[in-house]
Amino acid sequence: MFSEELEKYRWDEITERIYAKNADDVERALSKQHLQIDDFMALVSPAATPYLEEMAAQSRMYTQQRFGNTISLYIPLYITNSCTNCCVYCGFNHNNPIERVILTPEEIEEECKAIRRLGPFENLLIVTGENPRDAGVDYLEKALQTARPYFSNLSIEVMPLSSDDYYRLTQSGLNGVVCFQETYHRDRYKIYHPKGMKSNFEWRVNGFDRMGQAGVHKIGMGVLVGLEDWRTDVTFMALHLQYLRKKYWKTRYSVNFPRLRPSKGNFQPNVVMNDKELAQTIFAYRIFDHDVDISVSTRENPHFRDHIATLGATSLSAGSKTEPGGYYTHPQASEQFSVSDERTPAEVAQAIRAVGNEAVWKDWDRIFD
Numbered sequence: 346m347f348s349e350e351l352e353k354y355r356w357d358e359i360t361e362r363i364y365a366k367n368a369d370d371v372e373r374a375l376s377k378q379h380l381q382i383d384d385f386m387a388l389v390s391p392a393a394t395p396y397l398e399e400m401a402a403q404s405r406m407y408t409q410q411r412f413g414n415t416i417s418l419y420i421p422l423y424i425t426n427s428c429t430n431c432c433v434y435c436g437f438n439h440n441n442p443i444e445r446v447i448l449t450p451e452e453i454e455e456e457c458k459a460i461r462r463l464g465p466f467e468n469l470l471i472v473t474g475e476n477p478r479d480a481g482v483d484y485l486e487k488a489l490q491t492a493r494p495y496f497s498n499l500s501i502e503v504m505p506l507s508s509d510d511y512y513r514l515t516q517s518g519l520n521g522v523v524c525f526q527e528t529y530h531r532d533r534y535k536i537y538h539p540k541g542m543k544s545n546f547e548w549r550v551n552g553f554d555r556m557g558q559a560g561v562h563k564i565g566m567g568v569l570v571g572l573e574d575w576r577t578d579v580t581f582m583a584l585h586l587q588y589l590r591k592k593y594w595k596t597r598y599s600v601n602f603p604r605l606r607p608s609k610g611n612f613q614p615n616v617v618m619n620d621k622e623l624a625q626t627i628f629a630y631r632i633f634d635h636d637v638d639i640s641v642s643t644r645e646n647p648h649f650r651d652h653i654a655t656l657g658a659t660s661l662s663a664g665s666k667t668e669p670g671g672y673y674t675h676p677q678a679s680e681q682f683s684v685s686d687e688r689t690p691a692e693v694a695q696a697i698r699a700v701g702n703e704a705v706w707k708d709w710d711r712i713f714d
């Protein structure tokens with residue numbers, strides 16, 4: 346399990362190593378075809394800032410080699426905002442006095458139909474808070490079965506599950522699982538996740554092993570930018586990705602670097618990553634791992650998304666609502682966070698085409714399940 350692997354590393358030591366990198370280290374990393382984690386640290390270090398253009402060129406080259414000029418489009422469907430956790434940065438925090446909604450299967454079906462009216466989406470990401478009692482595995486299974494006829498690719502972003510439960514859901518059409526570790530800083534993790542299941546760092550960080558063991562086709566990873574030093578957090582995630590690739594080599598992987606957005610509770614970020622730094626991180630990941638899918642959600646602004654779609658990103662969400670039932674059945678429900686790119690799916694697709702890329706709505710068929 347990755348928690349054992351993590352014992353080999355100290356947060357402060359990794360941070361020190363990143364900040365000690367210099368121009369020679371960056372140039373050495375950029376001269377290699379296959380990078381080690383030490384090279385990755387150089388690329389996310391402050392020393393790499395003057396090399397952004399060269400990093401962008403390499404990132405673009407590898408992305409085009411592996412993915413062609415394509416951007417895959419997906420849309421999230423929030424089916425409940427009920428949550429037993431108290432993550433201090435989240436609008437769905439159990440302590441926030443908001444109306445809680447758990448969509449019924451009938452409502453989920455209405456949402457699916459509404460999404461299909463928005464655009465020819467085939468990739469759906471089903472999102473929930475964490476409420477094992479009222480929205481547990483049975484509920485998720487039913488949601489997947491309900492959505493299955495409308496979409497060819499189904500992913501979930503829900504509480505970490507057991508390996509058996511992941512396997513069970515793959516039998517109901519589950520293709521991918523997204524889970525954000527939020528931060529790899531084991532001690533500070535407790536401060537952001539004081540109560541509920543999510544306060545268990547080990548259970549969360551080992552969830553990726555359980556997905557791999559269950560044979561989930563695609564695993565999505567992410568750290569929440571705004572909690573701890575982002576350079577250190579993305580390096581730990583790179584270590585984790587490297588570990589998973591070796592162990593579960595049949596699985597596809599994606600990464601995401603969500604930056605904190607305003608939400609109920611008004612949590613103020615401890616650290617800020619600017620657009621250039623987010624681009625640097627995306628380039629570093631692409632140069633480090635040529636095959637990883639890099640996803641950029643509507644948390645990011647249209648200008649940034651349009652540009653990064655030519656330089657390293659491979660999938661974008663579009664038309665997103667972050668409240669349960671937000672497409673049709675409960676348009677007034679409370680959102681998890683406010684989105685930054687409010688364009689319609691058609692506008693996002695048009696912007697993708699305008700920079701010479703193809704917008705791909707479907708890249709999977711259930712016949713592959």
Ligand code: SF4
Binds near residue numbers: 428431435437474543
């Ligand atoms: S981040 Fe997820 S688990 Fe935490 S409060 Fe929000 S919905 Fe619940």
